[in-house]
Amino acid sequence: xxxxxxxxxxxxxxxxxxxxxxxxxxxxxxxxxxxxxxxxxxxxxxxxxxxxxxxxxxxxxxxxxxxxxxxxxxxxxxxxxxxxxxxxxxxxxxxxxxxxxxxxxxxxxxxxxxxxxxxxxxxxxxxxxxxxxxxxxxxxxxxxxxxxxxxxxxxxxxxxxxxxxxxxxxxxxxxxxxxxxxxxxxxxxxxxxxxxxxxxxxxxxxxxxxxxxxxxxxxxxxxxxxxxxxxxxxxxxxxxxxxxxxxxxxxxxxxxxxxxxxxxxxxxxxxxxxxxxxxxxxxxxxxxxxxxxxxxxxxxxxxxxxxxxxxxxxxxxxxxxxxxxxxxxxxxxxxxxxxxxxxxxxxxxxxxxxxxxxxxxxxxxxxxxxxxxxxxxxxxxxxxxxxxxxxxxxxxxxxxxxxxxxxxxxxxxxxxxxxxxxxxxxxxxxxxxxxxxxxxxxxxxxxxxxxxxxxxxxxxxx
Amino acid sequence: xxxxxxxxxxxxxxxxxxxxxxxxxxxxxxxxxxxxxxxxxxxxxxxxxxxxxxxxxxxxxxxxxxxxxxxxxxxxxxxxxxxxxxxxxxxxxxxxxxxxxxxxxxxxxxxxxxxxxxxxxxxxxxxxxxxxxxxxxxxxxxxxxxxxxxxxxxxxxxxxxxxxxxxxxxxxxx
Numbered sequence: 001x002x003x004x005x006x007x008x009x010x011x012x013x014x015x016x017x018x019x020x021x022x023x024x025x026x027x028x029x030x031x032x033x034x035x036x037x038x039x040x041x042x043x044x045x046x047x048x049x050x051x052x053x054x055x056x057x058x059x060x061x062x063x064x065x066x067x068x069x070x071x072x073x074x075x076x077x078x079x080x081x082x083x084x085x086x087x088x089x090x091x092x093x094x095x096x097x098x099x100x101x102x103x104x105x106x107x108x109x110x111x112x113x114x115x116x117x118x119x120x121x122x123x124x125x126x127x128x129x130x131x132x133x134x135x136x137x138x139x140x141x142x143x144x145x146x147x148x149x150x151x152x153x154x155x156x157x158x159x160x161x162x163x164x165x166x167x168x169x170x171x172x173x174x175x176x177x178x179x180x181x182x183x184x185x186x187x188x189x190x191x192x193x194x195x196x197x198x199x200x201x202x203x204x205x206x207x208x209x210x211x212x213x214x215x216x217x218x219x220x221x222x223x224x225x226x227x228x229x230x231x232x233x234x235x236x237x238x239x240x241x242x243x244x245x246x247x248x249x250x251x252x253x254x255x256x257x258x259x260x261x262x263x264x265x266x267x268x269x270x271x272x273x274x275x276x277x278x279x280x281x282x283x284x285x286x287x288x289x290x291x292x293x294x295x296x297x298x299x300x301x302x303x304x305x306x307x308x309x310x311x312x313x314x315x316x317x318x319x320x321x322x323x324x325x326x327x328x329x330x331x332x333x334x335x336x337x338x339x340x341x342x343x344x345x346x347x348x349x350x351x352x353x354x355x356x357x358x359x360x361x362x363x364x365x366x367x368x369x370x371x372x373x374x375x376x377x378x379x380x381x382x383x384x385x386x387x388x389x390x391x392x393x394x395x396x397x398x399x400x401x402x403x404x405x406x407x408x409x410x411x412x413x414x415x416x417x418x419x420x421x422x423x424x425x426x427x428x429x430x431x432x433x434x435x436x437x438x439x440x441x442x443x444x445x446x447x448x449x450x451x452x453x454x455x456x457x458x459x460x461x462x
Numbered sequence: 463x464x465x466x467x468x469x470x471x472x473x474x475x476x477x478x479x480x481x482x483x484x485x486x487x488x489x490x491x492x493x494x495x496x497x498x499x500x501x502x503x504x505x506x507x508x509x510x511x512x513x514x515x516x517x518x519x520x521x522x523x524x525x526x527x528x529x530x531x532x533x534x535x536x537x538x539x540x541x542x543x544x545x546x547x548x549x550x551x552x553x554x555x556x557x558x559x560x561x562x563x564x565x566x567x568x569x570x571x572x573x574x575x576x577x578x579x580x581x582x583x584x585x586x587x588x589x590x591x592x593x594x595x596x597x598x599x600x601x602x603x604x605x606x607x608x609x610x611x612x613x614x615x616x617x618x619x620x621x622x623x624x625x626x627x628x629x630x631x632x633x634x635x636x
Binding site: 031032033036157164165166167169170171172173175176179180182183186187190191194197198201202204205206217218219220221222223224225226227228229230231232233234235236239240243244246247250254257454455457458461 | 475494495496497498499500501504505508510512513515516519523533534537538541542544546549553556557559560562563564566567569570571573574577578580581582583584585586587588589590591592594595596597598599
């Protein structure tokens, strides 16, 4: 990503001292053993006060989620603020938001692997974990939105088909979504687990005995670092990356067709797939940044997650944030240029209607915030990065809210217009799902290696 | 049947690489090399053939694709033709997303499964480490030592010349 990665050809005219030094992705030159101990340390030491405070808050929010969802199942989705005009609101906003968060993980692990970006090695493992947990959070929402979640298996075609010969409608983007997200979850899980096997073996060999050794022995599948296995392993990693790359692009494209194939003004637009993918990567990097800024300090991993990594991520955020801003502008232009009265009305309503504050908040967070990253000092400043990453998450949540709720609340028939106001259950479930996400992530950094040791070893000693 | 092996351990990948290359030139049969991370150039030095696992991916992916296409066609055209907004029964283009997803799903799972089978890895398998620390910071070369030859001495000498930290002769079942 940085100038340091550009290969330089030496010519006699250039003195060696004038050459740009390659960017170092690991600070100092830790020995192989040091890398193992540093990365294993968060799992082997007792967690500090910071971890317990975060875990306490997250698990309280998770308990709140469990209570709210139980009540939801008992009472039905009438407890939400949904109505006839706005049939999708917080639930589907949360769904799209969390699916988007997941995208950065696959981008970092798969796409950057294919592009041979060495800086991914410090952050890929935690970003992949984030993907898995985010997709789990996302999957919750279509499920609890069903009204009869106990019939949720109806969304899959299954044998024997108890619905007679009636099958799911394969022409519907909602069914494509079921396949896209299940595939995405499965392949991400396989990719994550495969990447972890050598590290699980390292932990197995470090464990002195007992339950830890037993569990790591099961998970590490007898890995012993044989070069014949490594050779196959690297090929398989490349193949999985090559499969996951179009997959990650397809997932949010398919999510966007849930909207784009409908006739609702503001939804019915061909720009949606690339626009959604850019937004997804953008929000995902925002979340990766939030998580890593916290964990690098609390888990003492500054040596491995360096300012160079943070800067590289800030550059991706600047790029994808600008793509998102460009998409916002294109939407307005097309609404005007199309001459379609419904489209025009939708966008005027978006910018001046009752939800205009959501729109301006979204523009402020998503378009203006990342522009600070044109400055190198901002890309390397922890407070700026942290505040920006939070604002991006807020902005991207509001983007989905604006698309969904503003699209639905005033469309073709004025007599069918309405407003959506969230109830305590809408907000409670929104807070709760963050509890689910952070609880899983905090448990992950305690139980599994959050940095890929073997990849760091390869990068630092090659 | 028990076989004899010579195990040499190294602290650095550089000497390991040159030792492997020299051993191979000298005609010593290398059983395997162990490393905490994939060392670049080791495949060529050992003469390992490029894995054919991508063919499994292709086959598994094609299976997924064929299944997805056939299944959607069967349900939408034969089993229960349904008029959805006047779309044709065989809406091939609308079947593309699921065909793609199943290609990737079956292709990916098939590749991972084939890798585990080929590398003989399975949950709970007891690890066979040539020396402790090959998953941490030690590199190791394991060579075959035929009974009626002095390959053992040759291997020992080459590994020592390249800076092996420790060399040990062992017996084990192949």
